[in-house]
Structure formats: structure tokens, C-alpha cells
């Protein structure tokens with residue numbers, strides 16, 4: 001199974017890590033790096049820093065703890081996941097499609113959006129699995145543990161207040177975990193989740209592009225990532241019409257290819273049993 005964004009992350013992480021390594025060298029020596037041996041050392045630093053940053057940031061990181069992103073299985077099953085909701089009218093439209101197709105999915109809700117749409121959040125939770133996607137949808141990669149804890153706890157409170165359920169899954173906003181994010185989520189009783197295929201649908205490409213990106217990347221045990229909302233925005237600023245239009249087609253194609261649909265906890269159970 002391919003991961004379309006991985007090479008982008010590697011490049012970005014190498015750049016970020018190199019910057020950190022160079023800054024560190026400058027600080028340590030008190031002057032800029034110029035001599036050949038020092039540059040060679042800087043190169044090694046960039047390589048090591050790049051690897052470290054990549055492993056820190058990737059949603060599949062093995063370095064700091066388990067982030068579930070797919071099930072090792074030959075069975076034709078996938079978990080559909082939707083982030084950034086609830087968001088009227090798109091979340092309701094998705095619920096109708098999923099209900100018609102008799103599929104249960106997993107929704108990672110943003111606390112702020114749950115407070116704006118508590119009834120919609122409750123409707124989602126009554127039929128589907130709900131995970132925590134923080135309260136304000138921030139970048140947490142470099143945040144202090146206290147900040148991470150507050151975002152996760154406020155998300156839990158909002159979701160629990162509206163739906164009566166307390167999520168046991170967490171997905172970091174923007175996809176970049178740090179070790180402190182994984183450990184805080186664990187302390188709060190949540191497992192961290194990534195994905196195996198997504199469609200850059202936050203950029204609102206045409207629905208046929210969203211559809212083909214998902215269908216090309218998906219495989220047995222896969223986790224798809226699509227969006228029913230946009231950060232903490234509401235309609236009309238948030239526009240997920242292209243995603244909603246793609247979902248029916250994605251489900252139809254997957255069913256035609258013999259795929260079944262599981263919630264994330266069901267997929268995690270299958271993985272654990274395998």
C-alpha cells in the first residue's frame with residue numbers, strides 16, 4: 001500500500017532536521033559553520049536529524065510508540081474515517097449515505113465543532129465510532145505536554161457532553177505526531193491513529209480526483225482519511241461537497257471489488273487477532 005505523502009514528509013523533515021542540526025552547531029561553536037570537516041559533521045547531523053524528525057513526525061512512527069494506521073490482513077476490509085466534523089450540512093449527508101449503504105464508519109470530531117453542532121455530534125455517535133481530534137485543531141507537533149493535555153481533555157469533555165461517549169481513539173490534527181502527543185494520549189486512555197490512504201480533500205479537488213486517489217491507494221486492512229469539516233470552520237467557509245460526492249462512488253467501487261467495511265476498533269481487533 002502506498003503512502004502518497006510519505007516522500008513529501010521525508011523531504012520536509014530532512015529540511016527541518018537539518019535546520020535544527022545546523023542551528024545547534026552554530027550555537028555550540030559560537031560561529032557559523034565553514035570548514036570542510038565541520039561541514040562533513042554538519043552533513044551527518046542533517047542526516048541523523050532528518051531521520052529523527054521524519055520518525056517523529058510521521059503518522060506511522062515506530063520510534064516513540066504505536067500509532068495504528070492499518071491492519072495486517074489479507075482480508076478485503078477497510079475502515080472509512082472522517083475528520084474535522086461535525087459540520088452541517090456535510091456530516092448529515094454522509095450519515096445518509098452510510099445509512100443507505102449499511103456501513104459504520106469512524107468520525108474524529110473537533111471539540112469546538114461539537115459545541116457548535118451538539119445534536120449532529122450525538123447523531124454521529126449514535127450510529128458510528130467517534131474519536132477525539134482535539135478542541136481547536138492546532139498543530140501539536142512541537143507543543144508542550146501541558147498544551148497537548150488541555151487540547152485532548154477539552155476535546156474529550158465536549159464530545160462526552162454532547163454524545164455521552166468518551167472517545168478511546170485520538171487522531172492528531174494535521175497528521176504530525178510528536179512523542180509527547182502519543183504519551184499524553186496514552187495517559188488519557190486513548191490510542192493514536194493515523195491512516196493508510198488519503199486524498200488531500202482539504203484542498204477541494206474535484207470529486208473524481210478524490211475518488212481515484214482513495215481507490216488507487218487503498219488495500220486490504222486500509223484506513224481511509226477524508227474530511228466532513230474544515231478545521232473549526234462552519235458552512236459556508238467549510239465546503240466538503242466534493243468529498244461527499246466522492247464517498248458514494250468510493251463505497252460502490254470498493255463493494256464491487258469485494259470489500260467490507262469495519263469501524264476502526266473493529267479493524268484494530270482484526271489486526272490484534274492476526
Ligand SMILES: [Zn+2]
Pocket residue numbers: 083084133137172173174231
Ligand atoms: Zn483535522
